[in-house]
Amino acid sequence: MSTLEIKDLHVSIETEQGTKEILKGVSLTIKTGETHAIMGPNGSGKSTLASTIAGHPRYTVTSGSITLDGEDVLAMSVDERARAGVFLAMQYPVEVPGVTMTNFLRTAKTAIDGEAPALRTWTKDVKAAMAQLRIDADFAQRNVNEGFSGGEKKRVEILQLELFKPKFAVLDETDSGLDVDALKVVSEGVNRAHEGGNMGTLLITHYTRILRYIKPDFVHVFVDGQVVEEGGPELADRLEEEGYDRYATGAATIAAAAQA
Amino acid sequence: MTDITTEKARIGAPSAQPFIDGFTEEGESLSPINAGTAGSTAAAPSAGPLAGDSAKSHSHGGGVGIPDSSRAGRLTSYQLADFKPLTGLEEDWRFTPLKRLRGLHSEVLSGAAPAVAVTAPAGVVVETVGRDDKRIGQAGIPEDRVSANAWENFAEATVVTVPAEFEAEGEISVVVTGAGEEASAQHIVIVAERFSKSVVVLEHQGTAIVSENVEIIVEDGAQLTVISLQEWNDNAVHASSQQAKLGRDAKFKHIVVSLGGDLVRVTPSARFTAPGGEAEMFGLYFADAGQHLEQRLFVDHAVANCKSNVLYKGALQGRNAHAVWVGDVLIRKEAEGTDSYEANRNLLLTDGARADSVPNLEIETGLIEGAGHASATGRLDDEHLFYLMARGIPEDVARRLVVRGFLNEIIQQIKVPALEERLTAAVERELAVSDN
Numbered sequence: 001m002s003t004l005e006i007k008d009l010h011v012s013i014e015t016e017q018g019t020k021e022i023l024k025g026v027s028l029t030i031k032t033g034e035t036h037a038i039m040g041p042n043g044s045g046k047s048t049l050a051s052t053i054a055g056h057p058r059y060t061v062t063s064g065s066i067t068l069d070g071e072d073v074l075a076m077s078v079d080e081r082a083r084a085g086v087f088l089a090m091q092y093p094v095e096v097p098g099v100t101m102t103n104f105l106r107t108a109k110t111a112i113d114g115e116a117p118a119l120r121t122w123t124k125d126v127k128a129a130m131a132q133l134r135i136d137a138d139f140a141q142r143n144v145n146e147g148f149s150g151g152e153k154k155r156v157e158i159l160q161l162e163l164f165k166p167k168f169a170v171l172d173e174t175d176s177g178l179d180v181d182a183l184k185v186v187s188e189g190v191n192r193a194h195e196g197g198n199m200g201t202l203l204i205t206h207y208t209r210i211l212r213y214i215k216p217d218f219v220h221v222f223v224d225g226q227v228v229e230e231g232g233p234e235l236a237d238r239l240e241e242e243g244y245d246r247y248a249t250g251a252a253t254i255a256a257a258a259q260a
Numbered sequence: 261m262t263d264i265t266t267e268k269a270r271i272g273a274p275s276a277q278p279f280i281d282g283f284t285e286e287g288e289s290l291s292p293i294n295a296g297t298a299g300s301t302a303a304a305p306s307a308g309p310l311a312g313d314s315a316k317s318h319s320h321g322g323g324v325g326i327p328d329s330s331r332a333g334r335l336t337s338y339q340l341a342d343f344k345p346l347t348g349l350e351e352d353w354r355f356t357p358l359k360r361l362r363g364l365h366s367e368v369l370s371g372a373a374p375a376v377a378v379t380a381p382a383g384v385v386v387e388t389v390g391r392d393d394k395r396i397g398q399a400g401i402p403e404d405r406v407s408a409n410a411w412e413n414f415a416e417a418t419v420v421t422v423p424a425e426f427e428a429e430g431e432i433s434v435v436v437t438g439a440g441e442e443a444s445a446q447h448i449v450i451v452a453e454r455f456s457k458s459v460v461v462l463e464h465q466g467t468a469i470v471s472e473n474v475e476i477i478v479e480d481g482a483q484l485t486v487i488s489l490q491e492w493n494d495n496a497v498h499a500s501s502q503q504a505k506l507g508r509d510a511k512f513k514h515i516v517v518s519l520g521g522d523l524v525r526v527t528p529s530a531r532f533t534a535p536g537g538e539a540e541m542f543g544l545y546f547a548d549a550g551q552h553l554e555q556r557l558f559v560d561h562a563v564a565n566c567k568s569n570v571l572y573k574g575a576l577q578g579r580n581a582h583a584v585w586v587g588d589v590l591i592r593k594e595a596e597g598t599d600s601y602e603a604n605r606n607l608l609l610t611d612g613a614r615a616d617s618v619p620n621l622e623i624e625t626g627l628i629e630g631a632g633h634a635s636a637t638g639r640l641d642d643e644h645l646f647y648l649m650a651r652g653i654p655e656d657v658a659r660r661l662v663v664r665g666f667l668n669e670i671i672q673q674i675k676v677p678a679l680e681e682r683l684t685a686a687v688e689r690e691l692a693v694s695d696n
Contacts, residue, residue, distance in 0.1 A: 098665025
C-alpha cells in the first residue's frame with residue numbers, strides 16, 4: 001500500500017510578462033487502488049499538476065510538498081521519480097527520432113527495474129501488451145512516436161503504463177483527441193493495469209466521457225489552480241449535465257472576496 | 261520554499277555565453293580563423309588612412325574575398341598556377357584554418373601517397389595507371405587550389421571499373437592507408453559503367469597529410485553508392501575533392517562519414533549531364549575538441565528532370581570542435597522539372613563547439629517540381645530528454661540515446677550491415693569520450 005500525497009502545492013512558470021502562479025495551493029492524497037479524477041475547464045492548471053508531479057523543468061514549485069510514502073518527490077530528478085514509481089502518460093508525447101520503440105522500451109524497463117528484463121519473456125510481454133492495445137507489431141521497429149497518429153501515441157503511452165507497472169499513474173488528458181473505439185481500448189488498458197491492485201491513478205480530463213469506462217472513486221474539480229469541489233463519482237454525473245459554468249461565477253466570487 | 265533546485269531546471273538549457281566566436285553584435289566577422297596568418301596580412305587593406313580598425317570592423321574583409329555571385333562562375337582548372345595563393349579570405353576557404361593544412365595549399369606534394377588496397381568481387385576491374393590514362397580528367401576538374409595542387413603532383417592513379425550491366429555482390433572496398441606526415445597527393449577514379457550496380461567503400465585510415473581527387477563516373481542507368489569514411493588518426497590532414505558526373509537515369513548515392521583526423525575537408529559534387537538522374541548525398545560527422553571537419557558540396561542541376569536530396573548531420577563536443585557545412589545547389593535555366601532538397605542539422609553537445617552551416621540555393625528557372633533548403637543547429641531538445649527521463653532513463657543514457665538516434669538517420673542509409681554496425685560502434689566511442 002503506497003500513498004502519494006500532495007500538500008498545499010503552489011507552482012509558477014516564467015512567462016514573458018513575468019512569473020505567473022498556476023497552482024494556488026493544491027492538496028490531494030491518493031492511495032494504492034484508488035482512482036481520482038481531476039476535472040476542470042481549460043487553463044485551470046490540471047496539466048500543470050501532472051507535469052509538476054513528473055518534474056518538468058518548466059514548472060517551479062514555490063511552496064508545498066509532494067511525497068511518495070513519505071519520500072520527498074520534489075527532491076528527486078525526473079528519472080528518479082519514474083524509478084520511484086511515478087508514471088506520467090503525457091498529453092502530447094514527443095517524437096524521438098532515430099530511437100526505436102523496442103530499444104526505448106527495453107532501456108526504460110531496465111532503468112526502472114534496475115536490471116535488464118529476461119529477454120524471452122520481455123519480448124512476449126511486449127507483443128501481448130501491444131496486441132491488447134491493438135498496436136501493430138511493426139510499431140516496435142519504428143522510432144518512438146515518430147509519425148504516429150494522435151490516437152496511436154496515446155495507446156503507446158498506455159502500453160508503457162502496462163509494461164512499467166508504476167505505483168502511481170498520472171494520465172494527462174489521455175482521452176483528448178480519441179475516437180470512441182480508441183477511448184475504449186485505452187480505458188481497458190488502464191483498467192487492466194489497475195486490476196493488478198498495486199496502482200493508484202490520477203486521471204486528468206476535461207470531459208466526462210472517459211469516466212464511463214474508467215470509474216473514479218473520487219472526483220476533484222479544478223478551477224483557477226485550486227480544487228473548488230470534491231466528491232464521489234456522482235459529482236462527475238452532475239458535471240456531465242451542468243458543465244463547468246457554475247464554477248465560473250464561483251471563482252469570480254472567490255476572487256472578489258479575496259480582493260475585498 | 262521547497263527546494264526544487266535550478267539543477268533540474270537547467271537540463272540542456274542554453275548557456276549564458278553572450279556571443280559566438282567570430283560573430284560580433286553586427287553579425288559575422290569574415291574569417292576569424294585565418295586572421296593573423298601571413299597571407300591575410302598581405303591582403304587585408306589595413307594601411308590606408310580611411311581603413312582604420314573601426315572601419316575594418318564594419319566591412320566584410322574590405323572588399324577582399326567577396327563571394328562568387330553564382331556557383332556557376334567558379335574558377336576551375338587543372339593548372340595549379342591558375343589559382344592564386346590562398347589568404348584565407350576567399351569565400352570557399354574562409355572557415356578553414358590554413359595553418360593547419362600543413363602545406364597542402366602551398367607546398368609541392370612530394371610525399372609518398374597513402375597506400376591503396378582494393379578488395380573487390382570478381383568481375384570488377386582494378387588498375388593502377390599513370391597520369392596520361394585517358395580516363396583521368398573525365399569526371400573532375402579542380403575547383404580550388406588544394407585540389408589543383410594534388411592534380412599537378414599525383415604520380416599514379418587507382419582506377420576501379422564496374423563493367424556494364426555487372427551487378428556486384430558485396431561491396432568494393434578501397435582502403436587508403438596513410439604513409440606518414442609528408443604532404444602528398446592522391447588520385448582515384450571510380451567508373452560505374454552502363455546499367456551496373458555497385459557499392460564502393462572508400463576507407464581512409466592511418467596518418468597522412470594528403471590532398472585527394474576522387475573522380476566518379478556514373479554512366480547511363482548505372483546505380484552507384486560511394487561511402488567515404490574518414491577514420492584517420494588524430495594528426496591527419498585530409499582534403500578530398502570527390503566529383504561525380506551522372507549520365508541519363510543514373511542513380512548516385514554518396515555518403516561522407518568524418519570521424520577522425522585533425523582537419524578533414526571533403527568537397528563532393530554531383531553534376532547531372534543527362535535527364536533522369538538521381539543524386540542522394542548524405543553526411544555524418546562527429547567533431548571532438550580541436551577537430552575541424554568541413555564539408556562543402558555542390559549539386560549541379562544542369563539538365564532537366566533530375567532529382568537531388570542532401571542531408572548532412574553532425575554532432576560536436578568539446579572546446580574548439582568545429583564543423584563546417586556549405587551546401588551549394590544550382591538549378592540552371594535548362595534544368596526544368598528539377599526536384600531538389602538540401603538540409604544540414606547540427607547538435608552542439610557542449611559549450612565551446614562551433615558549427616557553421618550555409619545552405620545555398622540558386623534557382624534560374626521557375627519550372628521546377630520543388631527546391632528547398634534547411635539548416636538547424638541546436639542543443640539537445642529538452643522535451644526529448646524529459647520524455648526519456650520521465651520513463652526512468654538517467655540523463656546521461658537519455659542524452660546518448662538521443663544523439664545516437666540523431667545520427668542513426670544517416671547510418672541507416674548505408675545499407676551495408678557490417679559497416680552500419682561498425683559505424684554505430686564508432687559513434688558510441690565518440691559519445692563515451694566525454695560521457696555525453
